[in-house]
Amino acid sequence: MTFWEKMNAMDPRWIFLGMAVLLTIPVLFPLGLAITIDQETTVPIYNWIENLNPGDIVFADVSYSGGSAGELGPQHKAWFRHCMLKGVKVVWVAQWNTGAQLGYEFCLEVVEDLAEEGIEVEYGVDWVYVGWKAGGTTMWRNMQLDFWDACAKEDWVGNSFEDLPLMQRVKKWDKETCKGIMLFTAGSPGVPTYTTYFHDYDIYLGDVAVQVPGNMNLLRAGQIKGMLCGLPGAAQYEILLGRPGQAVKLMDAQSLGHLWIIVLVILGNIGFYITRKSGTPSG
């Protein structure tokens, strides 16, 4: 058996091991590879928050679950941190039941981090987490007309809207109240809810990388104004905030993971051609 025949018949566990090592090492020992800020996708979101006035209200949506928390979690935290630092008020909703609690916990993490830095953020005044409400996409249509009624006048943890000062300003989800929508999405329901019912709002996306090609046409058409593209988007946002965090650290791992796949494809093709030439059947 030649070297290439052995390579073609390689146990996949070696591939898995290689991937595991390459993903783990940079997390433990960051390489510090440079990250380029994308002017067309990431910067518009940063500028949007920068240009809002303290006290302005934006809406944000958690349309993801644990599966995509690796990419969208760092985006969520970086963006929410930015809003809180700028004094922008955030009303959170969630189209995904399975991710609603996770989104709430990410918000709490940000609030705790800020408190450690001496920045006080108050629930009900600076942000409210309405979370998931049963009813699907039509529920979002109802929220436009009567936010309180549609949400049964209660937030995710059971507080009455009556007791939350921020909610006194959010009777309706209309353009006077809402200065833009940030949607963190990993699938359906997700973007179409907003491009259909909220098409005249400024919509921004926090997207998982696999969905970016599918949503790029919306960016080109102006239906969405900016997009955080997977983990790189989160890392770029962290750099713009001047506080490199989890995403920046994970970008090195992603770089090596991609490189590993490319090396494997090249090796696989070399093996394929050499064994084909020598007449040995292969993959």
Add this chain to the structure above:
Amino acid sequence: MKREVPMVLALVFAIIRIGFELLQPMIAWEFAPGKTVFTRLSFSLTFMSVMGLLMGLINLSRQHINTIRRKREHWVYSVWLLIVLYGYAIIGLIWGPDSNTFIWIYDALIVPLDSTMFSMLAFFIASAAYRAFRIRNVESTILLVVAFIVMLGNVSIGEMIWSSEAWLGGFKGIKDWILSVPNTAHARALSIGIFLGAYAAAIRVFLGLDKKYLGGTD
């Protein structure tokens, strides 16, 4: 009558719903101060979707109870599914969704399992790429080149190899062009095709030309 009544209802409600969405004055109709007819109608959809959830629960339970009764292959998994399904629901109903137990199960089991499933993709993609991504013809060559460019254009190491400040904007510049031009062109064509198909399907239902939702074969 069994078929005609649902068909008429589907048509009437389709017209009402379309009317409310397209004709602005209709959206403001109020049956009580501050309460619009449209909101009430929309809530009926919310009610239906919640009922759908209940129907799903009943259907899933029946299917798996049948599997257990007949001891079909892997019936033990059906037992496990029912225990988890009803166990978690009962915990939520008794202690409430804000209780520590309910949230602990979510944090310690659901989120890690969900993340694990998704992260395993990286390993399977690597293995599949090694075994199946072969340059056999022009199409697969184009696919491979585009995949390499997009993968490198997305990560820092690609920037290190061919910088975005260099000729053609490096891997990132070419990746951006691929995503913005050919990818957008095909995605838009696909979207328009899907939506036209969906409209045609909806119109067929509203006009009673498609009766599959009523059961039967036609």
